[in-house]
Amino acid sequence: MNPYQKKRRWKFFLLIFAVVIGGASVAYSDFFVKKMEREEAAQFQLKVKVLEQQMTMYDNPQLTGVFETIKKNTNVAVIITKEDGSIYTYDGLDTTKTFYDINTAKVYDSLYFVRQLDKMKSQHKPAPIAFGDEKLLVYYKDSFILTQLRFFPYIQLGVIALFVLAAYVAFSQARKAEQDSVWVGLAKETAHQLGTPISSLMAWVELIKGRFNAEEDPLVAEMENDIHRLEIITDRFSKIGSKxxxxxxxxxxxxxxxxxxxxxxxxxxxxxxxxxxxxxxxxxxxxxxxxxxxxxxxxxxxxxxxxxxxxxxxxxxxxxxxxxxxxxxxxxxxxxxxxxxxxxxxxxxxxxxxxxxxxxxxxxxxxxxxxxxxxxxxxxxxxxxxxxxxxxxxxxxxxxx
Missing domain, CATH: 3.30.565.10 (Histidine kinase-like ATPase, C-terminal domain)
Structure with missing residues (x-):
């Protein structure tokens, strides 16, 4: 195996190593994502229990403060709907998307909450709670941090890949320039070294032609052709690296x-x-x-x-x-x-x-x-x-x- 093939093999091994490192990074991040998903699911279940108890004990002022404290410490956005799909209330969403009319009735920005509700339905199944004789459904969505964490490994890999690619290109160009410089120097030195023996061979051929009257000898003519060929080869090497x-x-x-x-x-x-x-x-x-x-x-x-x-x-x-x-x-x-x-x-x-x-x-x-x-x-x-x-x-x- 020549050095060029060995070099390509090492590049292949480095690529495999980079893929393994990238895969391990994604797998490690996926482990934390799943762990966070379980924690948010547990917070959601706690919030559902609190909401259910709060609805049945709304007239108990001693427990109202406890319920509110627990709700504030469970950072899960939820929407509660009636069985017909209409929104009953929400928690943890953008409060600027609601307002009150002159009759103090709560009014919702329908487009915002419809989108949020659709997102929640696509992510998780609802949890039912009882409110008197009525059955309500509680939906929740993943937190913004969890969503970012899902995409972060791929963004990280992309940035690393771009950095590695830029570094590889820069290194390759620098190495290529260095190798070109060495080869150009070697070629020009070869041309210089060939000059002396070629000149001597030309002189010997002229001496043979004069001493042995071999002007028309075909062997001498072929010797001259080969010497001319050596001159051309020397000229080639001298042109390497030049315009x-x-x-x-x-x-x-x-x-x-x-x-x-x-x-x-x-x-x-x-x-x-x-x-x-x-x-x-x-x-x-x-x-x-x-x-x-x-x-x-x-x-x-x-x-x-x-x-x-x-x-x-x-x-x-x-x-x-x-x-x-x-x-x-x-x-x-x-x-x-x-x-x-x-x-x-x-x-x-x-x-x-x-x-x-x-x-x-x-x-x-x-x-x-x-x-x-x-x-x-x-x-x-x-x-x-x-x-x-x-x-x-x-x-x-x-x-x-």
Missing amino acids: PMLEDHIVYVVIQNFVDYFKIRTSDKINFVIAGDNQVRALLSVPLFDWVIENLLKNAANAIENVGTITINITEHLAKEEVFIDVIDTGKGIPSSKFDTVFQPGYTTRKRGWGLGLSLTKRIVENYHSGKIFVKDSEIGKGTTFRIILKSSITYEPTTN
Whole structure:
């Protein structure tokens, strides 16, 4: 398992741990909510008993004060209705919702009390009490504190989640910037270190050509091609982290030049085909774009186990002013579940390799050329198609990150 996969696994474990902590917090809060519900239910039952006794002993002045004291210490809002559903009296609700008419008869704000009564009916069953020959029903509702307590854990979890997300994003951005700085420094140092041996190799080739009269020797020509290739690679590394110079090029010609170099160094069982429009133009950084094509062709060649074909099809979408470059192989294919995974750092199906090729390819296309790259299609045992989308050079305005 490579470091990138280990990192993703640790993120998964941290997520599970956070979910467990959140679940425990909600469960602990739910325990207190249920306990408070039982306490309010007990207070309600006490209030019902007091109301029932008060109605039967309303003419006993010694007990009236006791009843009022008990009622004040049971913070439960109640509404008492008659059997026909009309409101008889209430306790613990907003007193500003009642007033008295000229005949000193109590009048209720019907809308307020209807809503309160409906809420009580939806929350709890009523308790019956006897008042003479009449039967009354007592309803109650949860206190405001209990209602808040029910929603508090979820609000708390939401705030914590937002804080953790913000902290994670900030930490990830800081770490990414630090890693980018290290990789940029390493790339530029590599380019610097390669400069000296490449210059020496160029001098040796010139010496061989002069001493052995090997100007037309095909072996010397291939050595020169490889040295030129090393120069291009050095130029690539030197451009990492810098704003590349994008120039107008015919896409077909750029790809053809690289394929001519690449196919000589690949198995002769693989056939290369470049098809499509050979006049499409786009703004490219050739050294970086060659790197993209190289990574795609290497992956395609590795996917072909025996004889096969790699086709590069170039088309232009005139309406969107975009250039489509499809790299099609007849290899073993990619499962649909891995279409996005193949671009993640560290993903590889080979025993050797860092799994950085397609990740780097995606970065070059999207960050340096403001384009897109994705797996357009793949079928196990039949092959894969990668698609690159670039803006045509007519309307293209390059941006870099």
